Amino acid sequence: xSDLSENLQKAIxxxxxxxxxxxxxxxxxxxxxxxxILMPFSPDIERMKGSQQVHGGAIAALIDTxxxxxLVAREKTAVPTIDLRIDYLRPAISTALIAEGRVRRxxxxxxxxxxxVSTPAGALIATGRGVFGLGAK
Amino acid sequence: xSDLSENLQKAIxxxxxxxxxxxxxxxxxxxxxxxxILMPFSPDIERMKGSQQVHGGAIAALIDTxxxxxLVAREKTAVPTIDLRIDYLRPAISTALIAEGRVRRxxxxxxxxxxxVSTPAGALIATGRGVFGLGAK
Amino acid sequence: xSDLSENLQKAIxxxxxxxxxxxxxxxxxxxxxxxxILMPFSPDIERMKGSQQVHGGAIAALIDTxxxxxLVAREKTAVPTIDLRIDYLRPAISTALIAEGRVRRxxxxxxxxxxxVSTPAGALIATGRGVFGLGAK
Amino acid sequence: xSDLSENLQKAIxxxxxxxxxxxxxxxxxxxxxxxxILMPFSPDIERMKGSQQVHGGAIAALIDTxxxxxLVAREKTAVPTIDLRIDYLRPAISTALIAEGRVRRxxxxxxxxxxxVSTPAGALIATGRGVFGLGAK
Numbered sequence: 001x002s003d004l005s006e007n008l009q010k011a012i013x014x015x016x017x018x019x020x021x022x023x024x025x026x027x028x029x030x031x032x033x034x035x036x037i038l039m040p041f042s043p044d045i046e047r048m049k050g051s052q053q054v055h056g057g058a059i060a061a062l063i064d065t066x067x068x069x070x071l072v073a074r075e076k077t078a079v080p081t082i083d084l085r086i087d088y089l090r091p092a093i094s095t096a097l098i099a100e101g102r103v104r105r106x107x108x109x110x111x112x113x114x115x116x117v118s119t120p121a122g123a124l125i126a127t128g129r130g131v132f133g134l135g136a137k
Numbered sequence: 138x139s140d141l142s143e144n145l146q147k148a149i150x151x152x153x154x155x156x157x158x159x160x161x162x163x164x165x166x167x168x169x170x171x172x173x174i175l176m177p178f179s180p181d182i183e184r185m186k187g188s189q190q191v192h193g194g195a196i197a198a199l200i201d202t203x204x205x206x207x208l209v210a211r212e213k214t215a216v217p218t219i220d221l222r223i224d225y226l227r228p229a230i231s232t233a234l235i236a237e238g239r240v241r242r243x244x245x246x247x248x249x250x251x252x253x254v255s256t257p258a259g260a261l262i263a264t265g266r267g268v269f270g271l272g273a274k
Numbered sequence: 275x276s277d278l279s280e281n282l283q284k285a286i287x288x289x290x291x292x293x294x295x296x297x298x299x300x301x302x303x304x305x306x307x308x309x310x311i312l313m314p315f316s317p318d319i320e321r322m323k324g325s326q327q328v329h330g331g332a333i334a335a336l337i338d339t340x341x342x343x344x345l346v347a348r349e350k351t352a353v354p355t356i357d358l359r360i361d362y363l364r365p366a367i368s369t370a371l372i373a374e375g376r377v378r379r380x381x382x383x384x385x386x387x388x389x390x391v392s393t394p395a396g397a398l399i400a401t402g403r404g405v406f407g408l409g410a411k
Numbered sequence: 412x413s414d415l416s417e418n419l420q421k422a423i424x425x426x427x428x429x430x431x432x433x434x435x436x437x438x439x440x441x442x443x444x445x446x447x448i449l450m451p452f453s454p455d456i457e458r459m460k461g462s463q464q465v466h467g468g469a470i471a472a473l474i475d476t477x478x479x480x481x482l483v484a485r486e487k488t489a490v491p492t493i494d495l496r497i498d499y500l501r502p503a504i505s506t507a508l509i510a511e512g513r514v515r516r517x518x519x520x521x522x523x524x525x526x527x528v529s530t531p532a533g534a535l536i537a538t539g540r541g542v543f544g545l546g547a548k
Contacts, residue, residue, distance in 0.1 A: 016181045017192040020157070044153045055154040056218045057201045061194030081193045082384055083357065083405055085222045085496055087523055087540065089516045104538065105500045109383045109407065110356055112498055114538070127515065127525070129498065129540065131357055131405060133383065219521055220494065220542055222359060224386055224403065226379045241401065242363045246520045246544065247493055249361055251401070264378065264388070266361065266403065268494055268542060270520065290455045291466040294431070318427045329428040330492045331472030338468045355467045359496045 004028055008035070008069050018065055021045065021058060026098065028073045033103040035070040037062065040096045052094040054125075059117060060086050062099045063128035067113040070101030071132050079111060079132040092117075092125045099128075109135050141165055145172070145206050155202055158182065158195060163235065165210050170240040172207040174199065177233045189231040191262075196254060197223050199236045200265035204250040207238030208269050216248060216269040229254075229262045236265075246272050278302055282309070282343050292339055295319065295332060300372065302347045307377040309344040311336065314370050326368040328399075333391060334360050336373045337402035341387035344375030345406050353385060353406040366391075366399045373402075383409050415439055419446070419480050429476055432456065432469060437509065439484045444514040446481040448473065451507045463505040465536075470528060471497050473510045474539035478524040481512030482543050490522060490543040503528075503536045510539075520546050 009025045012018045021044075026036035039045070045058040064084055071079045097117050105112040115128035146162045149155045158181075163173035176182070182195040201221055208216045234254050242249040252265035283299045286292045295318075300310035313319070319332040338358055345353045371391050379386040389402035420436045423429045432455075437447035450456070456469040475495055482490045508528050516523040526539035 011185075015183060015185050015192060017183065017195055020181065044157065046154065047152055048148075049151050049153065055152055055198075056221070057194075057198030058154055060197040060201060060221065060223075061192075064194045064197060080228075081225050083222065083224045084193070084197065085220065085359070085540070086197075087220045087515075087542070088218050089523060091217075104498075104535070109409075112500060112538075124515070127523075127540070129496070129538070131498070135383075222403070222496070224378075224405070226386060241361075241398070246546075249363060249401075261378070264386075264403070266359070266401070268361070272520075285459075288460050289458055289466060290460065291457065291469055294455065318431065320426060320428065322422075322426050329426055329472075330495070331468075331475045332428055334471040334475060334495065334497075335466075335468030338471060354502075355499050357496065357498045358467070358471065359494065360471075361494045362492050365491075 002028070004073060008073060012065060012069065018061065021061060023062065023065055033070065033074055035066055035073055035101045037066045037099050038096055041094055054092040054097065056088055059097065059126050062097060063115045063117060063126065064130065066099035066101035066115050067128060067130040068132065070103055070113050071106065071111045074103055074106060075111070075134060079134060082131040082133055084128065084130045086126055086128045088126050090123065090125050092119065095119045097125060106134065109133065139165070141210060145210060149202060149206065155198065158198060160199065160202055170207065170211055172203055172210055172238045174203045174236050175233055178231055191229040191234065193225055196225070196234065196263050199234060200252045200254060200263065201267065203236035203238035203252050204265060204267040205269065207240055207250050208243065208248045211240055211243060212248070212271060216271060219268040219270055221265065221267040223263055223265045225263050227260065227262055229256065232256045234262060243271065246270065278347060282347060286339060286343065292335065295335060297336065297339055307344065307348055309340055309347055309375045311340045311373050312370055315368055328366040328371065330362055333371065333400050336371060337389045337391060337400065338404065340373035340375035340389050341402060341404040342406065344377055344387050345380065345385045348377055348380060349408060353408060356405040356407055358402065358404045360400060360402045362400050364397065364399050366393065369393045371399060380408065383407065413439070415484060419484060423476060423480065429472065432472060434473065434476055444481065444485055446477055446484055446512045448477045448510050449507055452505055465503040465508065467499055470508065470537050473508060474526045474528060474537065475541065477510035477512035477526050478539060478541040479543065481514055481524050482517065482522045485514055485517060486545060490545060493542040493544055495539065495541045497537055497539045499537050501534065501536055503530065506530045508536060517545065520544065
């Protein structure tokens with residue numbers, strides 16, 4: 001794991017909220033500006049006890065984290081979320097999820113990131129898009 | 138607490154994910170079709186350890202829950218989230234948050250709910266809007 | 275009509291795109307920071323010839339205009355649209371539409387505006403929300 | 412031009428609103444479920460007279476059309492727009508725009524389409540995402 005990935009992991013684990021979701025940095029590709037984060041399946045993120053379906057709120061938190069830290073990896077600065085949108089395409093049943101965040105725009109004051117959430121086998125579960133503040137160092 | 142509110146609370150506490158956020162049903166107003174849900178502040182939902190700022194992902198989960206269960210209260214059926222949007226207006230520092238979900242449309246196949254998230258003192262922290270599936274009993 | 279309303283109308287009519295939609299400033303309330311803009315019905319904004327249903331793209335343009343100029347009225351500066359979201363709640367058949375834009379946040383770099391689109395009789399047709407850049411004079 | 416493309420063009424030109432924008436079907440790829448629609452530059456879609464910048468409302472209408480008709484091409488049925496979201500990434504100055512709509516999900520009651528709007532030279536101008544009703548024949 002690169003130093004940058006280690007620093008991202010430290011930041012993600014530094015919040016009890018994302019640490020409790022078990023979020024793990026998989027990779028950061030500086031060329032494509034794409035960050036991959038994995039959320040393991042556990043009963044703690046079930047929609048309902050015994051349903052084995054991942055809670056939409058956990059998927060929202062995964063998308064927020066992948067989008068935020070894709071920009072952090074690029075900009076090396078904190079980036080407050082201005083807005084976040086999530087489309088739920090298919091239920092995720094008893095599966096880890098991988099979110100890939102990709103920076104689409106990074107201007108002076110605003111960054112935009114797209115996120116795709118898939119199963120390890122490649123089934124698309126959800127998409128997300130967020131706008132973030134830049135230059136607020 | 139009414140029977141309906143008790144049932145909503147049971148459903149919310151039946152998911153480890155929302156139970157761990159401490160979400161509490163405050164009230165359901167059948168006339169205005171508005172549901173109020175409280176999320177207490179705790180270190181478990183901090184953006185970063187010691188920051189005392191509520192994590193955006195926790196606010197997203199609160200909004201999803203208030204929107205979902207406002208429709209559940211009205212429709213008495215499960216309502217899968219189709220999409221969800223959140224605008225973060227101000228940071229929430231060391232404060233409980235109250236989300237009020239209000240049904241704006243409930244047709245044959247689609248429901249739309251608006252949510253406002255405020256501090257107990259009334260400062261607006263975030264707004265949300267979600268589209269949900271209906272009739273999928 | 276106040277001087278400010280006249281100036282807003284001039285700016286709206288200064289674009290062929292919004293002039294062709296016939297958009298008219300109805301009122302600006304500085305206290306509530308709410309701007310009302312009317313779009314008359316005409317065959318030029320029909321979804322399909324003869325359908326008498328207002329085209330969703332025209333409603334999107336109406337919402338963009340009401341949101342943009344609510345911020346312009348408050349900030350006295352141009353405000354580029356960062357993102358825009360529209361929820362279509364009911365079809366609008368052979369009716370004028372009134373959009374009311376209301377500023378929800380106006381910070382140093384970002385403004386957020388909510389819009390409701392209704393018939394003159396008060397039926398809610400669509401809602402919108404936009405994020406705009408500020409301070410880019 | 413294929414029969415399907417011709418039929419799409421007829422539907423688009425059948426609305427005065429989209430005909431006045433000059434929208435032209437470029438191609439429909441049944442394999443990737445991607446529809447390309449071109450909007451020529453003209454003074455009628457300027458943000459302000461003489462600015463040569465394409466109006467955001469015209470881009471919104473282009474995105475709505477590309478998304479709608481990508482689903483129509485696939486489903487062979489009318490698809491009412493439930494919601495629509497647009498992110499404006501860069502200004503478009505004195506240029507035609509090409510919107511590519513791509514179906515991301517088409518279930519029993521809901522379709523989701525992503526749209527990218529670029530210049531003919533390939534610069535990304537805006538992205539869009541829409542949710543549409545299906546099965547409402």
